[in-house]
Amino acid sequence: TRVAILISGGGSNMVALTRSMLGDPGHPAEPVLVLSNDPAAKGLEHAAALGVPTAAVDHRPFRGDRAAFEAEMAKPIRESGAELICLAGFMRVLTTGFIESWRGRMLNIHPSILPLFTGLHTHARALEAGMAVHGCTVHEVTPELDAGPILGQAVIPVLPDDTPETLAGRLLPVEHQLYPAVLRRFVAGDRRKLAILAAGDAPG
C-alpha cells in the first residue's frame, strides 16, 4: 500500500511511520510522499534525509478557500500514487469533501484518549481535568473533527509534577510506538483495535 504522510511541523510521527515501513522489507506499506502545508516544516528535511519524496503546499495564499488549497494538495498526492493518507501532526482542518474522497483511507493520530479532549491543547486539558492517565489515539478520519472509528490507543500515567510540556514529552515516544503498529495492522486488513498500556505506575 502506497502511503502519503501529511505534516505541518517537526514530523516526528512521520519519521516513526517512515522508519517502520523502510526498516522492514516485508512491510505491506511504503511511504511515497511527505507533504506539508508549511514549506519551512522541519519534517520535510527529515523526510528527504530518509529518501522519501516531499512536497509543500503553503496554505497561506489560499486564505479561507480550503477547497482550493486541497485541490492544490491533491496534485502531488495523486502524482505519488498514494492509496492511503496518514495525517501526522497535520494542523489544517480538512473539508468534508476532501475527507469523503478519502473515506476509509485516511488515518490520524490525536494526543488524547478520544473521545476525551478533541481539539487542541489536550495535555493541558488532561491536567486541568485531574486525569490519572493520558494517551493518544489513532483513528480513521471522518468529517467530524477527532471523532472517527478508533483503531488503537496508548495510555501513560500522569505524574504528580507533570506540566503540559513534560506530559507531551512522555507521550510523544508512545505515539511513535502506536501509530506504526496501527498502520501495519490497518494495511494488513486487521481491524482488531490495538491497546498499548505503557508500563510504569505513577509513584505515590
Ligand code: GRF
Ligand atoms: C503530536 O502531539 C501529535 O500527536 C500531534 O501533533 C504533535 C506533533 O506531532 N498530532 P509530530 O512531531 O509533528 O509528528
